[in-house]
Amino acid sequence: MRRVAIDTWRENVAYLHRDCAVYRAEGFQALSKVEVRANGNRVLATVNVVDDTAIVGCDELGLSEQAFALLGVEDGYHVAVSQAEPPASMHALFRKLAGERLRQDDFLAIIRDVAGHRYSKIELTAFVVACHREELDREEVFFLSDAMVKTGQRLNWHEPLVVDKHCIGGIPGNRTTMLVVPIVAAHGLLCPKTSSRAITSPAGTADTMEVLANVELPLDRLSDIVREHRACLAWGGTAALSPADDVLISVERPLSIDSPGQMVASILSKKVAAGATHLVLDIPIGPTAKVRSMPDAQRLRRLFEYVARRMGLALDVVITDGRQPIGRGVGPVLEARDVMQVLENDPHAPQDLRQKALRLAGRLLECHPDVRGGDGYAIARDILDSGRALASMNALIAAQGARGFDHRAPKLGRLVLEVRAQTAGTVAGIDNYQIARIARLAGAPKVQGAGVDLCRKLGDAVAAGDLLYRVHAEYPADLEFARQACARDNAYRLGEAADVPHVFVEF
Amino acid sequence: MRRVAIDTWRENVAYLHRDCAVYRAEGFQALSKVEVRANGNRVLATVNVVDDTAIVGCDELGLSEQAFALLGVEDGYHVAVSQAEPPASMHALFRKLAGERLRQDDFLAIIRDVAGHRYSKIELTAFVVACHREELDREEVFFLSDAMVKTGQRLNWHEPLVVDKHCIGGIPGNRTTMLVVPIVAAHGLLCPKTSSRAITSPAGTADTMEVLANVELPLDRLSDIVREHRACLAWGGTAALSPADDVLISVERPLSIDSPGQMVASILSKKVAAGATHLVLDIPIGPTAKVRSMPDAQRLRRLFEYVARRMGLALDVVITDGRQPIGRGVGPVLEARDVMQVLENDPHAPQDLRQKALRLAGRLLECHPDVRGGDGYAIARDILDSGRALASMNALIAAQGARGFDHRAPKLGRLVLEVRAQTAGTVAGIDNYQIARIARLAGAPKVQGAGVDLCRKLGDAVAAGDLLYRVHAEYPADLEFARQACARDNAYRLGEAADVPHVFVEF
Known part of the structure; x- marks a missing residue:
């Protein structure tokens, strides 16, 4: 084996010389998939045929950088290579393409192959497009979500009440998570919040929090912080939660696909895998929001509720005003400034952001058995006004590793x-x-x-x-x-x- | 520019060194698409990032073998490289993904990008899956077929009657084309037959004809043969007829997708581009044929007829017995043996192959204005029995370049x-x-x-x-x-x- 210093990003490539005996005997051709085995590991790779012994010799197998790293052996190691078996779930995929309804074990087989990177781009796209729009019924959406949880890591916080909040997205600014988490943590609720980075938006919670503190923390460090502070505000990518979701998104994003079934599966699988027991979900509606009418919002709410119930997750959906951005800033530093102004009770703080965060925090606080329905908002406001939310946030920032952000002099683009x-x-x-x-x-x-x-x-x-x-x-x-x-x-x-x-x- | 001796088959790859100034300044990343321009040509390529100056230097742009050939310049040539614009038809694709009906100009824009290799595998698969099953109405199938003709070469034989025959496939053996063509050519009909190689079957007409003669002929040589012999039996890949079809098939095949709309567009676009004016189309039905019931066959017939009429192609659909293979041999040499036995009126020749070929040839002969409806079969039989079909075939074999096949001693697998x-x-x-x-x-x-x-x-x-x-x-x-x-x-x-x-x- 030989490391070929070419970075092919997520795609594993195997380089074989055209005169290599294995290449000819096995009837490989360019772009066919092979399985490379060494030292108990196996990697699937796409074949590129090489005509230059400076890149790879006739008795060598070259691997691109990432594939080489995945195999975890040294240059010169003896490897075995064979035609890759088609993924086991291919037949289930073909049935979905033919318009059939799939069973729970079909989804599990497909998602296992997706998470294991055994699907080609063609197969992946075919699955995504065959499942989009109204192609999945609600029980199939549950099967999909459940399979996405089962094929990844699942955190267990060993407490009966683990709360989370989520917004379906589409509203610039809207950085309520960074207010809700310190408020509910200050009340003692456990809220180990992991967020994504922006995919198509100008900032995700992880991007904004990163202005204030380190967000890429190893899982055991995260656990320590959660145990001590009842919360964290970290990037979710370090734990392998619902890994199939990231693979599916890599296809959905360039196609601008964001159908209800896939949204529900993506969000709920991540939450359940992260160990949440109770979730408050924000669905904004407005003329330029993702959801544009109340009937659409209600239909989406029912789908979320059905799947959440099947997954054992207590869900409270709130439909909110999505007519315009929430807060003033749009972009990581600008949004971090807005959040800190609200936490510091600065009179110039954007009031719409403050009000929305208090109401969402109130709903989340009402998950606590000691809080009566309707009391949450006032409790949240007391926590914020008294400075306890700020103290909670500052403790989280210090624990995760402060970046020294000063919201009175934010470093904006010049x-x-x-x-x-x-x-x-x-x-x-x-x-x-x-x-x-x-x-x-x-x-x-x-x-x-x-x-x-x-x-x-x-x-x-x-x-x-x-x-x-x-x-x-x-x-x-x-x-x-x-x-x-x-x-x-x-x-x-x-x-x-x-x-x-x-x-x-x-x- | 530098040629990198790596064969990436249909995928163009550009190799840029990680320390290359262009790579950093333009914000390229691995797998992003770039446009490379030189000498009036342009090539779209996927970026692979290289960490080894032996493969590509910091001031060089490497191109994989096929991409290098497409650009048509020499090693060391000065090239320009920029972020590739997304294909112009992306918005039409998104509308089809959202379930909308597309207009004629949308299909033309999409198919132009497909034929120009401007779609990624993801976009290509999304289009194929979004158009499969019953997603296209019959006018959309016409728009698709018409766009596939318009984005490729179109042959013109300058005669009012150019006949062709085609079978939708799925029946092993069934090598009627190699009998029908010499029969109708012997009667003076113009039948410039181009066929495909096997995609998923054990032999296509081109594979079988290749046992007897050369089938890869340049277009001008083919024209000479057709002018002299009123026919040819060649591989269709050398002329760029409906090039988008080949690109779409590269995605349909691994997904086993073969929906009516795509079948109709694929077949009729190739025929119209090849200059046919009259087509006899064979739809076999049977328990293990592609079409399993008469109602399905009739529905498919109506779709073929509608689209053919819109394209100005006279179409005669015949629904045939597809319960079992036709003839005895399945595989190129075995099928060539069957064909030659029938042409030589060998008493051991498979009679089902003979009868089916005579009936199809009869229908095609009836396209001739001097042949009365119902007379075609008898004319075809006379041509075959008299040895004129054999003479016509032998002339074609000699003209295309005979391979010296002896059907009395076929070279079968040992x-x-x-x-x-x-x-x-x-x-x-x-x-x-x-x-x-x-x-x-x-x-x-x-x-x-x-x-x-x-x-x-x-x-x-x-x-x-x-x-x-x-x-x-x-x-x-x-x-x-x-x-x-x-x-x-x-x-x-x-x-x-x-x-x-x-x-x-x-x-």
């Missing part, structure tokens, strides 16, 4: 674009998607200080020339991309006061 | 397995799929002399120990695979005479 109103009027619409797009073009979340800082929200009266928002960027090219996007559509719609859309939600 | 009846009875079923599988395991079509030679057909009475068929193979491993498959299921079902299934078809 290049600024000011976007102003062309005419007078009332802010009658803010397009969530367009705000997110502008913040991403400006560099978020890769550039922590990049993003959008909103100065006006729905219902605000503006005069011509008034500042609507600032775009922060670090690099001229990024700012130019964002400027072009703003010129096409600055995301703000100005009109009469009566034009502001209403959504009738609990909060 | 290893033979005889499969015999375990009990007495009447042959009540022969599984087309299993016979095809056994022939492929024995080595067909790669090993020309490998395959299955059937000694008993439906309705034949057999005694215990009677020979059912012989399996021919060249290599012991192949024979062993075939033997195992026969032991699991030898494809023959013995029963009472009354158990033989009936299909009520015209012929």
Whole structure:
């Protein structure tokens, strides 16, 4: 075996010389899959045929960097190579492609092969597309979610009440998790929160928390922090929770696929694998939210509730106002600033973020057997107003490893674009998607200080020339991309006061 | 630029050193797509990151062999490289994924990107799966077929009547094309026949014809032969007819997807692009054929007819008996032997193959304005019996380049397995799929002399120990695979005479 210093990222590649006897005898051809075995390990790889002995010799098998690392043996080690068997679940996949309903063991077989990276990109995409839209019934969504939990690690916190909160996404800003977690932890609830990084948004909770503290912690260190502080705010990628989810997302993302069944399976499998027993789920609705009408939100709620019940997870769904971004900042540093302002009871803190976080925290507190229905909000407010939530957050930051962030002097991107109103009027619409797009073009979340800082929200009266928002960027090219996007559509719609859309939600 | 001697088959790969300034500045990462431009050509390639200057230096761009050839410049040439734009049709693809109906220009945009190799495997699979089963209405199938013609080369034979025949496949043996073409050409019809090689079957017409003559001919040589002999029997891959079809098949095949819409678009686009004006289409039905019932066959017929009419192709669909293989041999050499026996009016020639070919040829002859409906069969029989079909075939073989095949001493695989009846009875079923599988395991079509030679057909009475068929193979491993498959299921079902299934078809 020989290490070939080519980085093929997630795809394992085996390099075989065209004159290699094994290559000819086995009838391999370029792009066929082979199984490489050494030292008790096995790796599936795609064959590339080499005509240059400087890359790989006739009696050698080359492996790309990641594949080499996976096999865990040294250069020169003797390996065995054979035609890869097709994944065991291929027949179940074909039946789903033919439109059939699958059984629980079919989903388990498929997801085991997905998590084990035994599916090719073609097979993976076929599974995702065959299961999207309304192709899965609700029991199949449960089978899928359950299989995703069973094929990964599952945390057990050895307590009867482990709470979590989650939002289905799509609303820029909206960094309530970083307020809810310290509030409920201050009340003694166990909330070992793991979050994702941004996939298509300008910042995930993990990206924003990373402005304040280290979020990539080994699992045993995380456990220690949770035991001591009743909570953590970490990146979920270090534990192998629902590993099939990450593989499926790698296909769903480039296709912009986000169907109800896959959303439910993705969210609930991660929560159950992380050991949660109680979950408050936020479904925002609005003209530019992921869910645009109350009937759609109710249908999604029922699907979440059905699957959660089958998985033994207590679920409380709240349908919230998703007409516009929550808070002012959009981007890691800007959102971290908003969160710290709320925790410090700064009078300039964005009140919509504070109110939403208090209400979600209140609902989560009501999972506690000693809290009466309806009392949660007041308890949460007391915890926040008294500074106990700030103390809880500061303890978490210190435990995870503080980054020395000062929200009074946040390090924003040094290049600024000011976007102003062309005419007078009332802010009658803010397009969530367009705000997110502008913040991403400006560099978020890769550039922590990049993003959008909103100065006006729905219902605000503006005069011509008034500042609507600032775009922060670090690099001229990024700012130019964002400027072009703003010129096409600055995301703000100005009109009469009566034009502001209403959504009738609990909060 | 530098040629990297790695064969990545259909996937273009660009190799960039990790310390290359372009790689860092442009924010490329492994597996991102880049566009490489030189000398007026452009190639899309997937980035692999290299850590070894022996493969590619810091100021070099490496290209895999095929990508290098596509660009058509020399080692050391100065090239430009940039982030690849997403394909223009991506939005139309997303709408199809969301379940929407697409317009004609959407299909044209998608198929143009598919034919131009601008779709990733993920995008390609998503399109195929989103269009399979009943997802396309019949006008969308026309849009798809029409786009497949428009994005490739289209032959024009400058004659008002250009005939072709096609079978939807699934029946082993069944080599009628090699009889129909010389018969109708002998009558003066123009029949420039291009065929595919086997994809999942033990032999395609091109594989079988290749036993007799050269089938890979440049287009101008093919034109000369057609002008002189009114026909040819060649492999269709040399002309770029409906190139998107080949790209789509590369995804459909590993997923065993063969839905009506995709079958119709694939077949009719190839025929129209090849310049056919009249087509006889064979749809076999039977318990182990692709189409299993008359209602399914009629539904498929109507879809073929609708799309053919929109494309200006005169179509005559015949629904035929697909209960068992046609002829005796299954595999290139065995099928070539059957064909030559029929052409030579050998009394041992398989009569089912002769009869089916005469009937199909008769239908095709009736496309001629001077042939009355119902007269075609008798004309075809006269042409065959008189030896004019044989003369026509021998002229084609000589023109294309004869291989010196002697059907009286065919070169069969030297290893033979005889499969015999375990009990007495009447042959009540022969599984087309299993016979095809056994022939492929024995080595067909790669090993020309490998395959299955059937000694008993439906309705034949057999005694215990009677020979059912012989399996021919060249290599012991192949024979062993075939033997195992026969032991699991030898494809023959013995029963009472009354158990033989009936299909009520015209012929």
